[in-house]
Amino acid sequence: MRKTQLSAATALTLAFATPAFAGGTHGGGHYSFGEPGDPAKADRTVSVTAEDDGKMAFDMDLSTIRKGETIRFVVANRGELAHEFSIGDTGSQRAHARMMARMPDMHHEDDPTTITMEPGETKEIVWSFSKPIQGNVVFACNIPGHADGGMIHKVAFRPS
Numbered sequence: 445m446r447k448t449q450l451s452a453a454t455a456l457t458l459a460f461a462t463p464a465f466a467g468g469t470h471g472g473g474h475y476s477f478g479e480p481g482d483p484a485k486a487d488r489t490v491s492v493t494a495e496d497d498g499k500m501a502f503d504m505d506l507s508t509i510r511k512g513e514t515i516r517f518v519v520a521n522r523g524e525l526a527h528e529f530s531i532g533d534t535g536s537q538r539a540h541a542r543m544m545a546r547m548p549d550m551h552h553e554d555d556p557t558t559i560t561m562e563p564g565e566t567k568e569i570v571w572s573f574s575k576p577i578q579g580n581v582v583f584a585c586n587i588p589g590h591a592d593g594g595m596i597h598k599v600a601f602r603p604s
């Protein structure tokens with residue numbers, strides 16, 4: 445009995461000691477498409493619904509973002525699967541999708557660009573689009589297969 449307990453404790457220690465390698469995490473740092481925003485300074489709020497009934501999709505009313513805007517996104521998962529709402533640009537989302545394909549269980553606890561919602565869950569994320577963006581602002585669920593299935597939303601960026 446005692447031996448079993450020790451083994452379990454050892455396994456637990458190992459599991460907690462290597463989360464970055466076991467699950468994969470994004471490092472914090474610099475982003476080409478802006479920075480985490482202050483909720484008190486949000487210029488507007490955009491409601492987003494994640495859906496997977498028949499087709500994967502983000503239902504959101506947003507077509508243009510101006511440089512300098514801070515936007516509060518309120519994301520409700522109305523689907524039957526977990527979904528992520530990740531903010532980025534064309535290049536960063538491509539890189540994120542590649543990483544998720546290698547490590548589908550990747551965690552995003554330390555990543556200010558991404559929130560993950562279980563079915564029925566609603567979360568908020570605030571982003572300041574303070575930098576000039578190359579291409580589009582791209583919102584994507586990078587859980588493998590979801591963006592390809594339609595869970596991606598591209599928005600035009602106005603540099604001034």
Ligand SMILES: [Cu+2]
Pocket residue numbers: 500526527528585586587590591595
């Ligand atoms: Cu998804």
